[in-house]
Amino acid sequence: MVTTDRDRAADELVARTHAEDASFVRREAPLGAVACSYLDALIERDRRRAVRAIREALDAGAPIKDIYVHVLQPCQYELGRRWQLRQLSVAGEHYCTAVTQMILGQLYPLVVSADRAGRRLVATAVDGNLHEIGARFVADFFEMAGWDTFYLGASTPAEHVIQEVVQRKADVLAVSAALSDQLSSVRQVITAARGDDRCRGVVVLVGGQPFRVVDDLWRQLGADGSAPSAEGAVRAAEQLLAARSA
Structure with a gap:
């Protein structure tokens, strides 16, 4: 596959961006306390505590979409940022992502909508x-x-x-x-x-x-x-x- 000048320009910009951004996980954000707890559990390789943080948020009434948008998604972005900054090893990133994938599997029954869009x-x-x-x-x-x-x-x-x-x-x-x-x-x-x-x-x-x-x-x-x-x-x-x- 031929690499074009536009592709190379994009490569350079992406390489310079993102690693220096502020953390994606902030306590003052919606469900920020849950996201912080979840991220801490992942970083400390405590899978049970990570699962417990999500379950407690659901039990407290957090909508499934909010769990995705305000907890799982920003935590994954933050893991990627820390990996780029070499604050997280490849093995560490893989472990954390595997935990999130496991949780997504557990959440899937709550994801499927009864109303079908025909698409x-x-x-x-x-x-x-x-x-x-x-x-x-x-x-x-x-x-x-x-x-x-x-x-x-x-x-x-x-x-x-x-x-x-x-x-x-x-x-x-x-x-x-x-x-x-x-x-x-x-x-x-x-x-x-x-x-x-x-x-x-x-x-x-x-x-x-x-x-x-x-x-x-x-x-x-x-x-x-x-x-x-x-x-x-x-x-x-x-x-x-x-x-x-x-």
Whole structure:
């Protein structure tokens, strides 16, 4: 895959950004105390305490969406920031993410909406992206909105992504990249989708850290849109589909 000047510029900007940002977990934020407790438990490798923090928040009446938006998501961002600053080892980041993935599995029965939207989503992390949790967040938020979702997990080759989009008759394809060196894989998936007549009309959304720090990067790669959060991805998809049917 050829790397373009725009890709290299994006690489440089992403490399300079994010590590120096302030912490994503703040006690004064909504559910901030829960997020702080959860993050502390992860950093201290205390899985039971991490699970207890989430369960207690749910028992206290916290909506499932708020757990995702104000606890799990900012904690994952913070883990990534600390990894980039070398305050957290690769093994440590993997442990913390594994705990969050386990919790997502426990929460899934609360995610599925009884009201169906009649829409279908395929969500995946691109080939080379082992940080699949962002795509999992996106799939779960579409489930909450009543979509039928097909979550493919980590590092899925482009040809297999397109095969799933066609077989599942997806309305939207959501693609996640965690690092700038995965942008060529994002471009490959988008190019494959655009070049396949069977994917005509499929909305392609992209997300992940590179797209949060580089304006209009999604447009440069040929996607239909992007969103800074899983919840925003649902709104973006619905707006794009509505515009196409107008």
